[in-house]
Amino acid sequence: MTINAFEPPYAIFLGDEADPGFAKTGYGLVEWRNELCVGQIRFPGSPIDLGLPELSLADLKGKANALIIGVAARGGDISPDWLDALKEVARAGIDIVAGTHVRLSSFPELVAVAKENGSRLIDVRSPPPNIPIGTGKKRSGLRLLTVGTDCVSGKKYTALALETAMRARGVNVDFRATGQTGIMIAGSGVPIDAVVCDFTAGAAEILSPDNDADHWDIIEGQGSLFHPSYAGVALSLLHGSQPDAIVLCHDASRHTILGLPDFPLPALEDAIVANLESGKLTNPAVKCIGVSVNTSKVAAAERKEVLDAYSTETGLPCVDPLIDGVDAIIENLMETFS
Amino acid sequence: MTINAFEPPYAIFLGDEADPGFAKTGYGLVEWRNELCVGQIRFPGSPIDLGLPELSLADLKGKANALIIGVAARGGDISPDWLDALKEVARAGIDIVAGTHVRLSSFPELVAVAKENGSRLIDVRSPPPNIPIGTGKKRSGLRLLTVGTDCVSGKKYTALALETAMRARGVNVDFRATGQTGIMIAGSGVPIDAVVCDFTAGAAEILSPDNDADHWDIIEGQGSLFHPSYAGVALSLLHGSQPDAIVLCHDASRHTILGLPDFPLPALEDAIVANLESGKLTNPAVKCIGVSVNTSKVAAAERKEVLDAYSTETGLPCVDPLIDGVDAIIENLMETFS
Numbered sequence: 001m002t003i004n005a006f007e008p009p010y011a012i013f014l015g016d017e018a019d020p021g022f023a024k025t026g027y028g029l030v031e032w033r034n035e036l037c038v039g040q041i042r043f044p045g046s047p048i049d050l051g052l053p054e055l056s057l058a059d060l061k062g063k064a065n066a067l068i069i070g071v072a073a074r075g076g077d078i079s080p081d082w083l084d085a086l087k088e089v090a091r092a093g094i095d096i097v098a099g100t101h102v103r104l105s106s107f108p109e110l111v112a113v114a115k116e117n118g119s120r121l122i123d124v125r126s127p128p129p130n131i132p133i134g135t136g137k138k139r140s141g142l143r144l145l146t147v148g149t150d151c152v153s154g155k156k157y158t159a160l161a162l163e164t165a166m167r168a169r170g171v172n173v174d175f176r177a178t179g180q181t182g183i184m185i186a187g188s189g190v191p192i193d194a195v196v197c198d199f200t201a202g203a204a205e206i207l208s209p210d211n212d213a214d215h216w217d218i219i220e221g222q223g224s225l226f227h228p229s230y231a232g233v234a235l236s237l238l239h240g241s242q243p244d245a246i247v248l249c250h251d252a253s254r255h256t257i258l259g260l261p262d263f264p265l266p267a268l269e270d271a272i273v274a275n276l277e278s279g280k281l282t283n284p285a286v287k288c289i290g291v292s293v294n295t296s297k298v299a300a301a302e303r304k305e306v307l308d309a310y311s312t313e314t315g316l317p318c319v320d321p322l323i324d325g326v327d328a329i330i331e332n333l334m335e336t337f338s
Numbered sequence: 339m340t341i342n343a344f345e346p347p348y349a350i351f352l353g354d355e356a357d358p359g360f361a362k363t364g365y366g367l368v369e370w371r372n373e374l375c376v377g378q379i380r381f382p383g384s385p386i387d388l389g390l391p392e393l394s395l396a397d398l399k400g401k402a403n404a405l406i407i408g409v410a411a412r413g414g415d416i417s418p419d420w421l422d423a424l425k426e427v428a429r430a431g432i433d434i435v436a437g438t439h440v441r442l443s444s445f446p447e448l449v450a451v452a453k454e455n456g457s458r459l460i461d462v463r464s465p466p467p468n469i470p471i472g473t474g475k476k477r478s479g480l481r482l483l484t485v486g487t488d489c490v491s492g493k494k495y496t497a498l499a500l501e502t503a504m505r506a507r508g509v510n511v512d513f514r515a516t517g518q519t520g521i522m523i524a525g526s527g528v529p530i531d532a533v534v535c536d537f538t539a540g541a542a543e544i545l546s547p548d549n550d551a552d553h554w555d556i557i558e559g560q561g562s563l564f565h566p567s568y569a570g571v572a573l574s575l576l577h578g579s580q581p582d583a584i585v586l587c588h589d590a591s592r593h594t595i596l597g598l599p600d601f602p603l604p605a606l607e608d609a610i611v612a613n614l615e616s617g618k619l620t621n622p623a624v625k626c627i628g629v630s631v632n633t634s635k636v637a638a639a640e641r642k643e644v645l646d647a648y649s650t651e652t653g654l655p656c657v658d659p660l661i662d663g664v665d666a667i668i669e670n671l672m673e674t675f676s
Binding site (some may be wrong): 134 | 578600
């Protein structure tokens with residue numbers, strides 16, 4: 001089953017966006033997939049610069065296989081001012097990829113031009129059709145899932161950092177994306193939270209199919225078992241992923257669930273136990289092999305103390321992936337699964 | 339928010355269906371809502387008889403507010419042979435309600451006639467639009483959720499039996515439906531397994547809104563925390579329902595998950611603990627107050643022994659609702675929440 005897949009090289013479209021806060025996808029692509037990006041396209045006067053070569057619309061043919069919309073206009077939209085440019089790209093037969101709330105497919109003129117010229121409009125927030133019901137059937141290969149004490153706790157970043165460092169060590173590894181930004185970076189994936197709930201575990205199953213015995217899928221987690229809005233999403237993803245290993249992700253500055261101050265964050269140990277207990281249903285051997293901590297809001301002088309306390313609590317390597325890297329977690333992974 | 343609601347009196351449409359196995363909805367309505375059913379409509383020669391007065395299409399106006407399709411043609415379909423009859427009903431301005439896979443809204447001619455004549459076509463498998471994200475915010479009133487060791491373990495039947503017996507005792511109570519047959523019986527509800535997973539807990543929240551302090555919502559459970567395909571559905575429903583009480587439903591003849599022989603059924607006690615541990619997130623006071631057991635495949639001579647063993651294991655009233663009724667569970671409920 002093809003899961004929203006598209007092919008490099010990529011050109012990154014920045015349009016006329018002025019606020020770098022809306023260019024998360026563009027920056028993510030440059031950080032994690034720089035080698036696949038041939039250039040950026042921006043309107044005159046746009047202040048966002050990803051540091052890629054400047055391209056014009058006329059340059060694209062033969063250079064890029066996909067134009068990735070690297071910004072979301074305010075409101076998660078595709079700006080009507082971009083449409084002429086997007087139609088020109090579609091006319092050149094180049095695929096266009098968007099992760100915005102507003103779908104490319106909602107612009108009939110663009111759809112018509114794309115169809116005529118063999119350009120695919122790929123809305124990565126739309127799940128693929130015909131997702132099967134989960135089966136719980138064991139798949140070959142090895143899998144690691146990042147889980148969280150909360151939403152927005154570094155699950156995507158940690159998964160990408162693990163993939164990058166494992167690949168550098170020569171491990172046979174793939175990042176498997178479950179959210180729109182991750183899918184843009186990976187070039188494929190399933191927007192797991194947009195799947196009808198009866199099929200969510202099945203969607204997680206098709207995301208990491210059978211593979212070589214020594215191959216690792218590093219799966220981007222979503223939600224948290226302790227989040228009253230999204231725990232079902234997290235559980236379906238946990239069951240469908242059948243992880244051999246989990247890494248718990250946590251923001252050290254947070255004491256309650258983001259946006260829900262009545263819900264305390266779980267203790268790390270409780271979060272690990274809950275994920276292992278639930279994960280056992282589809283992989284009885286699941287193990288937690290590390291904790292990835294966002295310490296960006298912790299005073300530098302207290303960082304080591306915080307991480308040491310977490311290590312004592314959990315008996316696991318606890319690192320801030322942005323500062324310490326993820327080597328300590330990978331060493332524990334390699335030792336545990338050697 | 340209106341959740342697929344429609345109004346009695348009902349006429350039950352049986353068409354030309356010959357196999358009573360496909361008339362689950364019709365039989366369910368007669369069993370649980372007989373007082374709302376004014377009659378049945380069947381084609382000449384149809385052998386299914388719900389025991390309701392026979393009605394003709396010409397009779398309906400003024401007698402019924404809704405025609406409920408009480409059968410599913412083979413394949414979960416609406417038979418093309420029914421269309422002329424359904425159009426006649428729509429022409430009389432009577433709502434038509436279906437729980438089939440194939441939607442009423444997929445027949446353009448029927449849609450046109452209905453629109454012209456103020457008849458609503460209600461597909462109860464389609465979730466309402468604009469379901470909010472769950473908030474976990476505590477709601478007033480009391481709630482009971484039926485949970486299961488598996489799918490198809492008596493959760494709907496038990497909830498309806500509890501509602502009926504509680505109402506007979508003068509309790510302020512409502513059945514809240516989460517599946518298509520339940521919705522047909524209740525006259526409203528949310529088809530929980532058809533909701534996009536990010537919104538499933540939110541859908542459960544709108545299903546049982548704030549209510550009087552002494553009012554009980556008896557919520558139809560779905561799936562099981564131990565089912566690798568659907569545990570996420572069950573968890574979202576558990577969190578969004580915020581039950582004060584749960585009743586565990588179990589088929590005594592089953593040892594593995596239905597259709598998945600590699601997955602053993604959990605022990606009753608493990609199923610109770612898992613549901614209470616998860617349920618605590620949105621209602622720390624949640625209690626299990628009984629076990630509803632399907633003993634239809636247990637030899638009559640062994641029934642008491644089986645139920646006694648379950649009672650010893652769980653310390654709770656364990657009954658087969660079809661044979662013993664649910665009084666023992668209700669007495670425990672009333673005592674626990676008095």
